[in-house]
Amino acid sequence: MxxxxxxxxxxxxxxxxxxxxxxxxxxxxxxxxxxxxxxxxxxxxxxxxxxxxxxxxxxxxxxxxxxxxxxxxxxxxxxxxxxxxxxxxxxxxxKEAIKIGYTNNFTIYDNEDSIKTIRRIIDNKNLDKEIYNPKYIFSKISFLKNHLISDTKYFEQIDLIKNDKINNQEEFKNIYQQYVKICQTSNAMDFDDLLxxxxxxxxxxxxxxxxxxxxxxxxxxxxxxxxxxxxxxxxxxxxxxxxxxxxxxxxxxxxxxxxxxxxxxxxxxxxxxxxxxxxxxxxxxRSTKNIVKVANILIEKNKNKINKRIFTNQEEGEKIKLFEYYNDREEGDKTAEKIQESIYKNKTNRDEYAILYRTNSQSKAVEDGLRKRGISYKIFGGLSFYQRKEIKDILAYLKLITNHHDDTALLRIINYPSRGIGLTTVEKLNEIANKEQTSIWSILNSEKIDQLKINSSTKNKLHNFKNLICDFHTKINEDLFTTSQFIVKKTQIIDKLKENLNEENINRLENISELFNTIKFFSIKETNNSITDFINEISLDENHDQKEINNTEHVSLMTLHQSKGLEFKYVYILGVENGLFPSQKKTKHQTDIEEERRLFYVGITRAIKNVCISYALNRFKFGTVINSSKSCFIEEIEHLLNIDNITKYNTTYKNQSLLNKNKHYINKQKNKSSLDYNPLKKLKKISSDIYRDKRLLKIGQKIKHNIFGIGEITNIDLSDGNEKIKVIFQNSGEKILLTKFAKFEIIE
DNA sequence: CGGTAGAATATTTTT
DNA sequence: TATTCTACCG
Missing domain, CATH: 3.40.50.300 (P-loop containing nucleotide triphosphate hydrolases)
Incomplete structure (x- = not known):
């Protein structure tokens, strides 16, 4: 540049x-x-x-x-x-919360929180979840909000209401209204509310x-x-x-x-x-003439657009390549192989490669291929760190002590870890809060609680829960790290997970450690490090993992949506098939097709040097194989692509197809018996600090951190009771780590 | 109330 | 296939 x-x-x-x-x-x-x-x-x-x-x-x-x-x-x-x-x-x-009936410590609901809230409303109203699918209801509400149709306005929209009647969804307007009300009494805003x-x-x-x-x-x-x-x-x-x-x-x-x-x-x-x-x-x-040419031809098919002609003075470059594969497994495997060859041949770094796909679930097959060849990769998006169950559980405590009226947070933890407050009790609480149009916390604190038909031992448990939260609340002005540690200790979240050290729980413990690491960093780094600030930052911080890793060399895997604004030397676009890309749900309307085409355009134009496009003839969906065919988008540009590999491949594929089926089966068996590697657990498995002996640390010791890489300890600080080490990493610079929580192993 | 096993269900894309 | 839900038993 x-x-x-x-x-x-x-x-x-x-x-x-x-x-x-x-x-x-x-x-x-x-x-x-x-x-x-x-x-x-x-x-x-x-x-x-x-x-x-x-x-x-x-x-x-x-x-x-x-x-x-x-x-x-x-x-x-x-x-x-x-x-x-x-x-x-x-x-x-x-800053201005008071003016709109909120307090400045309001909670931000993510989509999961919103859907849970909606599910609760539907349950309360005893509606059929087939007709009132919570996810669908949520997206409908979101759509309305984004078009500035509030719940009150909705009641005036005669045609919309009529439409609901036809669709047997008459209750929708009431669900919408109730949802808005609950958000208000919970002092919570969803993403759309922020706007x-x-x-x-x-x-x-x-x-x-x-x-x-x-x-x-x-x-x-x-x-x-x-x-x-x-x-x-x-x-x-x-x-x-x-x-x-x-x-x-x-x-x-x-x-x-x-x-x-x-x-x-x-x-x-x-x-x-x-x-x-x-x-x-x-x-x-950015891109070669060949890439720009294909992109232009493709986007020309769209009618609704501003007139412009992209040109480049870069080199001609290679033609974009097209590949056909037998199934998604093979696509993943061969893509990994091609990347490996290219890295070797062109002497390039892994971080110059990106693999793009339409849906997150497609990453699996490529991951297998990359892992097999020892090519490090990084998945962007998917389940963000802060959306993991164990993390959300702890955050729910933090949310609840800053905002007692956050019903979603309360319901999440009222019985986690289990303290004998079961579903029936929760339902009763929920019902009365609903009737009184107030938060559950308010119910817990009023005499209404005595009127409920709950036996005295359960009442006692509710009382204890209330006191627990109040107790935590008194720590609210202390250091964020101290407060959260106090919570975890008092609730015995970690202790209970340790009681049963299966793979899943070990993973959870590691994620919790990671959370504490982040909290510690946050309280050192930020000047205003109140709980609210922390919650605020992470509620809107889309991808925790993605930031910290930028110094390690890896192939990037992400959806086409996430690739917007980025660029890579080599781009691989997988699964360019009808029904997947363009997505099945987007083939009806012309405007939808155009948007999918723009998405393809975005993908192609990420590349600096070359693009490989591929599709598979068979693909796993819900555990069964379905046939697929190359995308209509490919046909629009096929005359510009290098399709040498297609014909060559087709002759060999027929003989291999039976073989492949068997291979697939055998591989599956093998994976099951060997130590199964769950892609969701990603890089978290490198070390398990629960078992690591920390007494071995000394200045000059070399360590390997699973995010920052290899580094050398330059200082050890025991001053405030928590052992902190200063490490200079080869690629990531100087970091201060808390030995208690950091995930690293000692090398040499 | 708590845990679990077997059944049901889900795959667009994200702040 | 992978995750979530439901029914049932202790």
């Missing part, structure tokens, strides 16, 4: 006043333009706190802050309001809106093609005063309509603001 800015890029950087739209094709140096633009503002004397920059991930925001800082050499870069819509608005909402509550706040509190309108002199929003209606509305609220608003995006890369994203926000920007300056970044600095 050592090129200087081209004219169009330069104009995009320097035109800071008034509404600006930057249409930035893939690889067009967009990130650089955005960064330079912000740096330019800072250099021209704008104070960081007067700039609002909304990005698509928090990771991108942090990197950008650092870059702006290094360009400007101005500490002000760190005071820019930069982050995702959700995290910035959460920050604002915590709509902000919108409502600004709508109903003019003085607050004015405050932020004045504060944000310059507003910049990246990936505007993936904003939804609420986000668009808030942006319009905020930019009204100064109108220094710059939106950046590429309509051809809009891939999030399932969560309400609407390309039209971008397409209609020019109609809303009258004097919009438009810049088109059409030169691609």
């Amino acid at each position: 050592a090129y200087t800015l081209n004219n169009e890029q330069l104009s995009a950087v320097q035109n800071t006043e008034g509404p600006v739209i930057i249409i930035a094709g893939p690889g067009s140096g967009k990130t650089r333009v955005v960064t330079e633009r912000i740096a330019h503002l800072i250099n021209s004397g704008t104070s960081g706190q007067n700039i609002l920059a909304l990005t698509f991930t928090n990771k991108a925001a942090n990197e950008m802050k650092k870059r702006v800082h290094s360009i400007t050499n101005n500490q002000d870069a760190f005071s820019i309001w930069m982050g995702t819509f959700h995290s910035i608005f959460a920050k604002i909402l915590r 709509i509550k902000t919108y409502d706040l600004f709508k109903h509190h003019v003085e607050t809106l004015k405050k932020y309108q004045t504060l944000f002199q310059y507003i910049l929003i990246d990936e505007y093609q993936d904003t939804n209606k609420v986000q668009d509305a808030i942006v319009k609220q905020l930019s009204k005063k100064h109108q220094n608003i710059c939106i950046v995006g590429d309509d051809s890369q809009s891939i999030y309509s399932f969560r309400g994203a609407n390309i039209n926000n971008m397409l209609q920007f020019k109609n809303y603001f009258k004097t919009v300056k438009e810049f088109k970044l059409e030169q691609n600095y």
Whole structure:
């Protein structure tokens, strides 16, 4: 990226006043333009706190802050309001919570929390879960919220209600209303609430809106093609005063309509603001001519788009390759083999390879192949660290002591670890809280509890639970690490897991250790390290694993969605089959097909040097094999691809097909008997600190940490009772680790 | 109330 | 196949 800015890029950087739209094709140096633009503002004397920059991930925001800082050499870069819509608005909402009937320690519900809440409502109403599928109800509510149709508004939508009647879902409106109410009494917001509550706040509190309108002199929003209606509305609220608003995006890369994203926000920007300056970044600095050609031909099939033509001055490069495989296993295996060969032949690093797929579940087959060959890899996404059961359990304690009314947290732990409060009791509590329209905690604290038909021993247990939480609450202002340790000790969560050291529990214990490590880091690193701050950060921090690992060399595995904004030298796109990609559910409507095509476009344009596309003729789904065929998208570009391998492969495959079936079976048996490696447990198995003898540590000792790699101990600190070691890692620099929790092994 | 075994169900994509 | 739910027994 050592090129200087081209004219169009330069104009995009320097035109800071008034509404600006930057249409930035893939690889067009967009990130650089955005960064330079912000740096330019800072250099021209704008104070960081007067700039609002909304990005698509928090990771991108942090990197950008650092870059702006290094360009400007101005500490002000760190005071820019930069982050995702959700995290910035959460920050604002915590400040202004009182105005909208919340307190500033409100809880943020993730999707699992929301669905659990909805399931509870459906249970309470004794509705048929076949008709009222909690997941479906949740996505419907989410859709409505993102389109600014509140529960009260919904009651006025005659056609929607009529529709529910036809579908035998008359109760939906009441579920929606109840869900909103429970979130309120629980002092909790789901992801969508973070947006709509902000919108409502600004709508109903003019003085607050004015405050932020004045504060944000310059507003910049990246990936505007993936904003939804609420986000668009808030942006319009905020930019009204100064109108220094710059939106950046590429309509051809809009891939999030399932969560309400609407390309039209971008397409209609020019109609809303009258004097919009438009810049088109059409030169691609990333990919070869061959890649750009295929991408262009593909996206041309889409009707709804802004006209532009991406071009590149990079080398011609190789043709994109197409492979056909017998089944998904073979696809995974051969892909791993190809990567191994390529690493050897081209002398490249593993981190220059990415394997992309449509659904998370597809990672398994490739993982097997990579593992077999000892190629280290890293799966992005999937089940995030903070979504694991054992982690959520502990976090639920932290949530509950800061916000007693968080019913979801309470229900999660009222009987975990089991303390004799069973389902029947919980149901009774739930029922009365529901009837009184209040939180369960309020019930526990009122005389209502005496009216319940619960025997005295259970009542006593409830009483003890209440006291336990109150006891924890008194520690709320102490150090976060101390508090959480106290909780774990008092509840005996760890002790109980240790009683039965099976593989699963060992894994849980390791994850809990990892959590404590994070907590310790957090309380050392952050100045305001209250429980609320911690919860806030992790609730919106999508991927814990992904940040820490960036120094180890590994092949990246991720969904096509997650690959947005990234680039790799070599990209492998797997499972390009009808029914999978485009997804079965997206083949009906033209707009859906177009979005899937954009997703393919995103995948292809991640590559710098080459892309390999593959599909399999048979694929495992729900444990059974189903036939599949190559995607209709391939047909659109097939004349540009290198298909040499297809015909060659087909002749051998027929003879092998029977053999493969047997092989598959044998492999399966083998895997079962040998120490089974569960991909979900990933890298966590490298060492088990529960058994490690820590007395052997001394300065100069070499250790191997499962995240930071190999390093040498340079200091040992016993001052506060917890042994801390300072380690200089070869690749990750200096780290302070708590021996009690860090996962590493002693080497040599 | 707690634990477990066998049955049912799920695969789009994510802040 | 892998995870979650349900029914039943102690």
